[in-house]
Amino acid sequence: xxxxxxxxxxxPDALADAEAVGRELARRxxxxxxxxxxxxxxxxxxxAKSAGGMTIGILPGDNPAEANAYVDIPISTGIGYARNxxxxxxxxxxxxxxxxxxxxxxxxxxxxxxxxxxGLRTWRLERARAGGVxxxxxxxxxxxxxxxxxxxxxxxxxxxxxxxGNRLHP
Amino acid sequence: xxxxxxxxxxxPDALADAEAVGRELARRxxxxxxxxxxxxxxxxxxxAKSAGGMTIGILPGDNPAEANAYVDIPISTGIGYARNxxxxxxxxxxxxxxxxxxxxxxxxxxxxxxxxxxGLRTWRLERARAGGVxxxxxxxxxxxxxxxxxxxxxxxxxxxxxxxGNRLHP
Amino acid sequence: xxxxxxxxxxxPDALADAEAVGRELARRxxxxxxxxxxxxxxxxxxxAKSAGGMTIGILPGDNPAEANAYVDIPISTGIGYARNxxxxxxxxxxxxxxxxxxxxxxxxxxxxxxxxxxGLRTWRLERARAGGVxxxxxxxxxxxxxxxxxxxxxxxxxxxxxxxGNRLHP
Amino acid sequence: xxxxxxxxxxxPDALADAEAVGRELARRxxxxxxxxxxxxxxxxxxxAKSAGGMTIGILPGDNPAEANAYVDIPISTGIGYARNxxxxxxxxxxxxxxxxxxxxxxxxxxxxxxxxxxGLRTWRLERARAGGVxxxxxxxxxxxxxxxxxxxxxxxxxxxxxxxGNRLHP
Numbered sequence: 001x002x003x004x005x006x007x008x009x010x011x012p013d014a015l016a017d018a019e020a021v022g023r024e025l026a027r028r029x030x031x032x033x034x035x036x037x038x039x040x041x042x043x044x045x046x047x048a049k050s051a052g053g054m055t056i057g058i059l060p061g062d063n064p065a066e067a068n069a070y071v072d073i074p075i076s077t078g079i080g081y082a083r084n085x086x087x088x089x090x091x092x093x094x095x096x097x098x099x100x101x102x103x104x105x106x107x108x109x110x111x112x113x114x115x116x117x118x119g120l121r122t123w124r125l126e127r128a129r130a131g132g133v134x135x136x137x138x139x140x141x142x143x144x145x146x147x148x149x150x151x152x153x154x155x156x157x158x159x160x161x162x163x164x165g166n167r168l169h170p
Numbered sequence: 171x172x173x174x175x176x177x178x179x180x181x182p183d184a185l186a187d188a189e190a191v192g193r194e195l196a197r198r199x200x201x202x203x204x205x206x207x208x209x210x211x212x213x214x215x216x217x218a219k220s221a222g223g224m225t226i227g228i229l230p231g232d233n234p235a236e237a238n239a240y241v242d243i244p245i246s247t248g249i250g251y252a253r254n255x256x257x258x259x260x261x262x263x264x265x266x267x268x269x270x271x272x273x274x275x276x277x278x279x280x281x282x283x284x285x286x287x288x289g290l291r292t293w294r295l296e297r298a299r300a301g302g303v304x305x306x307x308x309x310x311x312x313x314x315x316x317x318x319x320x321x322x323x324x325x326x327x328x329x330x331x332x333x334x335g336n337r338l339h340p
Numbered sequence: 341x342x343x344x345x346x347x348x349x350x351x352p353d354a355l356a357d358a359e360a361v362g363r364e365l366a367r368r369x370x371x372x373x374x375x376x377x378x379x380x381x382x383x384x385x386x387x388a389k390s391a392g393g394m395t396i397g398i399l400p401g402d403n404p405a406e407a408n409a410y411v412d413i414p415i416s417t418g419i420g421y422a423r424n425x426x427x428x429x430x431x432x433x434x435x436x437x438x439x440x441x442x443x444x445x446x447x448x449x450x451x452x453x454x455x456x457x458x459g460l461r462t463w464r465l466e467r468a469r470a471g472g473v474x475x476x477x478x479x480x481x482x483x484x485x486x487x488x489x490x491x492x493x494x495x496x497x498x499x500x501x502x503x504x505g506n507r508l509h510p
Numbered sequence: 511x512x513x514x515x516x517x518x519x520x521x522p523d524a525l526a527d528a529e530a531v532g533r534e535l536a537r538r539x540x541x542x543x544x545x546x547x548x549x550x551x552x553x554x555x556x557x558a559k560s561a562g563g564m565t566i567g568i569l570p571g572d573n574p575a576e577a578n579a580y581v582d583i584p585i586s587t588g589i590g591y592a593r594n595x596x597x598x599x600x601x602x603x604x605x606x607x608x609x610x611x612x613x614x615x616x617x618x619x620x621x622x623x624x625x626x627x628x629g630l631r632t633w634r635l636e637r638a639r640a641g642g643v644x645x646x647x648x649x650x651x652x653x654x655x656x657x658x659x660x661x662x663x664x665x666x667x668x669x670x671x672x673x674x675g676n677r678l679h680p
Contacts, residue, residue, distance in 0.1 A: 001243075031243070056243065056245075058245070062259050062283065062420070064260075065332060073171075073201070073226065073243065074260075075226075075228070075245055075256065075260050076256070076259040076260050077256045077259070078255060078256065078259050078283075078419075078420045078421070078422065079249070079252075079255075079256070079418075079419040079420060079422050079592070080402070080418045080419060080420065080595070081418070081595055081619060081622060081623070082249075082418065082419050082589070082592040082593075082595040082596070083592075084595075084615075084618075084619075085248060085249075085590070085591055085592040085594075085595075085615075086245065086246070086247045086248065086249070086592070089232050089246045089247070089248050090234075090244075090245050090246050098637075099637070100622070101618050101619075101621040101622035101646075102618065102622050103618070104614065104615075104617065104618030104621070104622075104635065104646075105594075105595070105614075105615045105616075105617075105618025105619045105622060106615075106618070107614065107615075107618070108594075108611050108612065108613070108614030108615025108616070108617070108618055109591060109594075109611075109615045111611040111614070112591060112610070112611035112612045112614075112615060113232065113248075113591070122637065123635060123636070123637050124635070124636045124637065125614065125633060125634070125635055125636075126633070126634045126635075127608075127609070127632065127633050127634065136611075136614075162235060232590070248589075248590045248591070248592065249422070249588075249589040249590060249592050250425070250572070250588045250589060250590065251425055251449060251452060251453070251588070252419070252422040252423075252425040252426070252588065252589050253422075254425075254445075254448075254449075255420070255421055255422040255424075255425075255445075256422070268467075269467070270452070271448050271449075271451040271452035271476075272448065272452050273448070274444065274445075274447065274448030274451070274452075274465065274476075275424075275425070275444075275445045275446075275447075275448025275449045275452060276445075276448070277444065277445075277448070278424075278441050278442065278443070278444030278445025278446070278447070278448055279421060279424075279441075279445045281441040281444070282421060282440070282441035282442050282444075282445060283421070292467065293465060293466070293467050294465070294466045294467065295444065295463060295464070295465055295466075296463070296464045296465075297438075297439070297462065297463050297464065306441075306444075341583075371583070396583065396585075398585070402599050402623065404600075405672060413511075413541070413566065413583065414600075415566075415568070415585055415596065415600050416596070416599040416600050417596045417599070418595060418596065418599050418623075419589070419592075419595075419596070422589075425588060425589075426585065426586070426587045426588065426589070429572050429586040429587070429588050430574075430584075430585050430586050453572065453588075502575060
């Protein structure tokens with residue numbers, strides 16, 4: 001299961017990226033989990049469905065009818081944006097596409113819990129550290145296909161670590 | 171999607187009921203959503219899988235490996251027992267089997283949000299009211315088949331109300 | 341800190357009970373934590389403030405202005421009714437007054453986590469068990485003063501157990 | 511109420527900044543709300559208590575004994591890092607000091623809900639946009655006193671907007 005994150009309002013090229021990511025994930029046998037609403041979330045679900053994939057939407061509200069039309073399994077959390085933590089935790093890896101502040105909170109939650117994050121034209125994050133600037137752990141991708149490749153590889157590594165006796169979430 | 175709730179520790183006859191409920195739900199084409207752990211939750215998933223159904227586990231922890239072996243789609247909430255509210259909200263109706271205090275909290279959340287609750291040898295709830303005792307809105311069933319029948323009927327009524335323009339969650 | 345739970349709509353005698361409970365808790369030096377909205381929650385806060393106490397409201401929404409006028413410290417959870425689990429966890433003991441379904445979910449969460457629950461004309465809960473009916477662990481009180489007495493005693497016992505090296509939440 | 515965010519592990523100068531921020535907030539009559547654990551959270555609470563202030567800790571766990579020694583009011587959420595959304599929502603403004611991934615998620619939640627964020631040597635965030643790079647809305651401060659000044663000003667503006675009929679959370 002790969003989480004794909006991004007905002008409701010997104011420029012056309014980001015939506016096209018999201019749709020391509022969804023299609024590629026489905027073709028390679030991965031389920032898509034996302035926030036279930038519009039924009040990037042809808043585009044990735046549409047892409048996944050066009051290639052016969054399955055999609056899960058972790059909704060902020062309590063009404064499954066709020067999910068976009070390409071969500072197979074709507075989870076009605078009713079906990080608002082606190083659901084962002086659940087979206088990223090439910091994936092074995094995360095692909096962040098473009099994105100606004102909600103996406104930023106999801107990147108923080110993912111990296112904080114050791115879920116690998118692949119970024120496709122998303123936030124660039126730095127923090128000042130003694131002796132210079134430290135980059136975050138976002139793994140940069142330049143194409144949808146590469147983002148999927150990197151995400152599946154990272155997810156496989158986590159599952160392998162888990163099968164060899166370590167905890168899935170480090 | 172029908173939510174089935176009940177505790178990790180349950181007597182053998184309740185586990186058998188849960189397995190029969192899962193089997194019957196799958197046979198009638200409904201997906202099972204539950205808390206994803208052991209006991210009643212495992213029994214209903216096992217029943218559903220034995221009849222070719224699909225199962226969703228809304229886990230309290232952040233580790234999908236904690237899900238019972240019959241969960242197809244583990245949702246790692248990481249929010250502890252506050253996830254009980256999500257379990258019942260995600261079903262169009264709820265079947266409560268036996269159950270301990272967690273189940274009690276789920277019944278409260280479901281009834282509070284207008285999600286119909288079918289009870290199979292579960293909690294009996296009363297509150298004092300002016301002029302006597304008021305029973306809760308739990309709909310009592312005596313067999314697994316009847317519980318499934320009542321749950322699907324209640325779910326259909328909600329979906330019909332929703333399609334006719336009302337909100338799914340009254 | 342004692343959690344007081346009960347619904348927005350409550351009959352006048354229950355509201356009077358809640359106000360008396362708030363007053364008595366404040367007189368005895370306990371802070372009141374509640375859901376922060378109207379009805380029983382407002383009455384208990386009003387009582388506490390009338391006796392110089394301090395009140396905390398754990399709100400379902402994200403707007404502190406939704407709190408009733410007697411809440412000193414509004415906590416804006418934004419997680420809806422999943423906040424019920426937080427209300428009872430934050431008290432060292434719980435007093436349930438009257439109450440509707442939300443209160444029922446809170447009683448379930450509290451008993452499930454080992455937080456003692458004192459009931460003042462609230463839900464009556466039973467479940468069928470082999471060899472008869474089992475009552476729940478709600479400790480019944482008949483007057484506001486007795487409810488406060490029992491709650492403070494239960495809270496003291498928990499704190500003592502915790503100070504002697506055990507975990508506060510068993 | 512001003513939320514102060516930052517991580518458990520922080521360098522000495524960031525801890526000193528946090529303590530100065532807490533002291534200054536208390537001197538100017540503001541309550542401190544934070545995540546209630548160690549590091550920056552402990553330092554800001556220690557500073558606030560040294561100047562007679564009041565402190566609230568929104569804990570990830572369910573045990574109030576986990577709070578640092580300078581928390582007056584521990585809120586035991588039990589919802590893990592999803593509590594980050596509650597911390598920032600409960601402040602009328604946020605001061606971010608240094609910080610790791612958890613802080614990043616809190617900045618995202620705050621900016622996403624329109625809560626002003628003042629940054630003191632914290633994350634630097636950029637995202638690519640058509641026609642160049644867009645900075646985030648973090649308001650930069652260079653000293654603890656300036657951070658407090660900016661936070662109180664931003665909080666006052668929000669409260670004024672709210673009193674004039676607008677919603678507190680835009």
